[in-house]
Amino acid sequence: MGAMVLKDRDGMVAETEAGFEATLGVYLSVPFCRSKCSFCNFASGVSSEEAVEAYVGRICREIATAPGRAQALRARLPRDVDTIYLGGGTPSRLSPEQLRRIFGTLRETFQIAGDAEVTMEAAPGQIGEALLAEAMVQGVNRISLGVQSFVDRESAAVGRSHTAKGCVEEVYRLQRAGVTDLGVDLIAGLPYQTEASWRHSLQTATSLGLKHLSVYMLEIDEDSRLGREVLGGGRRLHVHALPSEEATAALYESACEWLPAQGFEQYEISNFALQQHRSRHNCKYWLRAPYIGFGLDAHSMLLRDEQAAGEGCRSAVRFANCSDLAQYQEAESCAPFRVAASGGFSMTEVGRSEAFEETIFLGLRMNQGISLVQLRQEFSADLVGPAEEAAGEVIRDGLMLEQEGRWRLTLRGRLLSNEVFTRLLMGVAV
Ligand code: SF4
Known part of the structure; x- marks a missing residue:
């Protein structure tokens, strides 16, 4: 079979006959935030301490039962894990003890490689010293900060509580603590954004010794408060100050042209990295390497042993948890077909x-x-x-x-x- 392999630290790929299916990427969804940003269309929200604690228990049970569930789906679940990604939401909402419990369950269930890439998303200013120390003990070696803009007016307009100064200080604090593999997310098309303010955000980002930048264009859809306001013809949430679609596209294009000149190679539509610093985990998604997701709205793709009918590629199965927190909490995951019937789980055959x-x-x-x-x-x-x-x-x-x-x-x-x-x-x- 003509499979692809993740070849090196940089996520470079080569076509080769073996290997890429041997290791697993793990995604952990932590769908909790301090407040909800107006543009956010993720399954995330503000929850109580009790809800977070119940969720951690649920996700640990889901991890522990993964081998049985994969077997029930006739899918191969590699035991060797070489990338882990904690996303959300804001994983920095977890307590050190909760983080330790999740990683403990992962280690009991899987074999985590010594050089695994372990990424944690965090909101600037929300990762306390104790959590940071625990994250590093657990092997987190990459942090992705949800900055979105280094211009205070733009951040405030979409409900972010941080300031540009706070974001810069956060980057330096994390670097001093020993997290050198740092990245930030930026969004083109925020209210009040101009060519000059966008350039300011890009310049600030590239001046901080970051290794990775993600650049997204603001999405206007029914799944976010801002999107609903725009589509419904409303005027709240700074709708009047949104750049046009054409202006947003021009901002994105300017990033695609300017960042490579600063050494940030664009390796994917929304992602730029210094050499050797691509996200290995995210490359698995685009290269169709196996990964499993745990938690709310988490998606997975596992390969089967048999070839797809008449083809040189392997057949696979994709499955996903629901995006409703209450439903996820109720649906226990050891019996996928029973959970599917309850609406807590969906599955697609990949022929x-x-x-x-x-x-x-x-x-x-x-x-x-x-x-x-x-x-x-x-x-x-x-x-x-x-x-x-x-x-x-x-x-x-x-x-x-x-x-x-x-x-x-x-x-x-x-x-x-x-x-x-x-x-x-x-x-x-x-
Ligand atoms: S954008 Fe990030 S921090 Fe804001 S609500 Fe969504 S998941 Fe939470």
Whole structure:
């Protein structure tokens, strides 16, 4: 089979015959925040200490029962874990003891590699000394700070309680404590943002000795308070000060052009890193390597032992927990099919056409693109042929390039990625 392998610390990939399915990425969802940001469309919210404690108990039981659940799904669950990602929400909402309990359960269930990449998301100013010390004892070696903007007016407009000065001080404090692998998230398209203020945020970020930057464009959808306000024609939440879609796209494009000149290579649509500092964990998602998620709204993808019918790729199964906290708390996870019936769990079989679609729309997110040789090795002509036909026109329209036997999105293609994926996959019969 033509599988891919995560080759090195930088998340660089190579096409090779073996290996990539041997290790596992683990995602832990901690869906609690001190307050809810107006733009947030994640399954997260403000909860009591008791709710957090009950959740930790639930997530530990979910981790401990993972091997049995994987078996019930006929999926292979690698025991060796080489990446862990605590996201949310704000994992910095956990107490040191709760963090210790979660990692203790992980160690009882899995074998965590000595050089595992262990990332924790944190809100600036919300990771106390005791939690930071415990996180480092537990192996956290990478922290991602949800800054979003280094301009106070923009942060305040979306409900963030931190200031730019506080964020900068937080970066230095974490670096002094020994966390050198630090990254921040920034959002293009916040209320009051201008070209100059965006450049200020980018310049501040690149001046702090950070290793990783994520740059997202503000999403306007029904899942956030801000999105609902905009779509409903409302005027609250600083809607009047939102940049236009075109202006937001221009801000994103300027980041794609400016950050590489500062040494931050763009390796994915929203992600930039100094050499050797890509997120290995997130690369697993885009390369379709196995991972398991625990907690609210956590998603997983595990491989099966058998090949997908008629193809060179392996069949797989994707499954996800629900996004309702009460439902997640009630649904115990040792019997997936029973939990599915209660609505607490969903599952999708990944057969040949699904695997092909995923390879296209996940692989193209990465700037290294997709190897055509590998595509033809893994999938049959009735899947690859129509995509190759569609590719000609997508390339002519300036959205994609074919270079060194790989398809890659252009800068414009990254902005219109959903359109590219739709056009490439139009001819795929499901
Ligand atoms: S953006 Fe982050 S900190 Fe803000 S509510 Fe959402 S998960 Fe919480």
